Amino acid sequence: xxxxxxxxxxxxxxxxxxxxxxxxxxxxxxxxxxxxxxxxxxxxxxxxxxxxxxxxxxxxxxxxxxxxxxxxxxxxxxxxxxxxxxxxxxxxxxxxxxxxxxxxxxxxxxxxxxxxxxxxxxxxxxxxxxxxxxxxxxxxxxxxxxxxxxxxxxxxxxxx
Numbered sequence: 001x002x003x004x005x006x007x008x009x010x011x012x013x014x015x016x017x018x019x020x021x022x023x024x025x026x027x028x029x030x031x032x033x034x035x036x037x038x039x040x041x042x043x044x045x046x047x048x049x050x051x052x053x054x055x056x057x058x059x060x061x062x063x064x065x066x067x068x069x070x071x072x073x074x075x076x077x078x079x080x081x082x083x084x085x086x087x088x089x090x091x092x093x094x095x096x097x098x099x100x101x102x103x104x105x106x107x108x109x110x111x112x113x114x115x116x117x118x119x120x121x122x123x124x125x126x127x128x129x130x131x132x133x134x135x136x137x138x139x140x141x142x143x144x145x146x147x148x149x150x151x152x153x154x155x156x157x158x159x160x
Contacts, residue, residue, distance in 0.1 A: 013040045013048045021052065025063040027088035064090055064098040071145075075113035078106050080145025110141055110150040114158055 016038055020026060026034075028049055035045045052058035064085065071081040078099075085095040118137060129137070134155070141151045 013044050014051070016040070017045075017048050017052055018057065021057050025059070025066045027060055027063050027090060028058070029087075029089045031058070060090055060094055061097065063088070064094045065101070068095070068098045068102055068104070072102075072104055072109060075109060075116070075144065077110060077141075077145030077147065077150065078104075079147065083145070106146065107150050107153050110144075110146040110154045111157060113144060113146075114141060114154045118158070120158065 013035060016035060017031060020031060020034060031049060031052075032042075032045055035048075036042065049058060067084055067088070067090075068081055071077075071084065081095070081099075114137070117140065138151050138155065141154060142148075146154075
């Protein structure tokens, strides 16, 4: 199977791009990577991505909002969301705007994640945890992207 026909290439790149976007929103960076992996040429990919943006098929604002919803649903914190946005090379204002629109309660999210993993306990039971176990639970929340302030809140309020 040869790929000698140059005029078929733009159609193929566009078709793959539309196929990817029909499944879920993507960032420009993510689409570019996937299309390069499939053998697309960078200049053609850039043109097709610009076309998709003009058509409204590709919207990084929508992607940032979807990413935030996913992060919240999976029980991750702000630091995790910020890291994902940076990996996708999203503009700082885009993800700040998503945060302002959705106004997530990171303290409540951290508490729910903690209670899902460790169950509800009385405050006496939490304070009776040995140092090592407390550190382990706090590290779990930290790895999920919660701040030390949110973790302290969880450790104090996990009895509700």
